[in-house]
Amino acid sequence: MLIATWNINGIKARIDSLCAWLEAASPDIACLQEIKSVDETFPRGPIEALGYHVETHGQKGFNGVALLSKVAPASVMRGLPGDESDEQSRYIEGLWEIGGRRLRVASIYLPNGNPLGTEKFPYKLGWMERLIAHAGWRLAEEDDLVLAGDYNVIPMPVDVARPQAWLGDALFQPESRSAFRRLVNLGLTDALRATTDAEKTYTFWDYQAGAWQKNDGIRIDHLLVSPEVQDRLVSVGIEKHVRGWEKPSDHVPVMIQLAA
């Protein structure tokens, strides 16, 4: 079983690339972020034509998440619990019943939090607290659990090409990294770091200043898995070649393979 996450930075600008990648990589479940589309105008047709079920949680202009899957989910939850006043579309979670197992997969678009000194940074940290609380409840259920998405957190200095350039950025603040660590420490595993300690392993390269050409990247797209899933973890791949395609997203897909 293959489960992937990809911040596609606009579904309408990326629909052809998405379909090409789906055909090539053939994930069983794909989590998308930054679809930048409302549900009504999400281009589901070409995706469904490839045999995928589509669940979206969009909003106008920015944000927005989606779940694509070869098997339809038994149920879907939209929005992260804990704040009824939060209107940003950043969380969608599906439950699949496959081969007698219950598998829950979330597509997460964690707030960026920049610039520091505005309300955006406390919004990010508050959102992370809500995610930690929700993940705790989900872990207690002891189903297979995958929390995948654009976390907008650089976990460690090894996860950034030029750490000094990010010291004043919300993605690399001690508070952001601490909250991410507390989430992992609930009992989750960062799938990539469970399989490699390789350096210069990134998932995002800025459009500007030749960041891609210089491999001046950061690792902010993560798949956090429960113990039940970690036991079946076979491999993790960063689909780096996709960044070299025409009109790329600034993020690339990350995909895990699970046994059986």
Add this chain to the structure above:
DNA sequence: ATGGCTAAGGCACTTAGA
């Protein structure tokens, strides 16, 4: 101090991203 590019909304530019 300084975001060099890109997407979306909507038709000139602004907002947002990271």
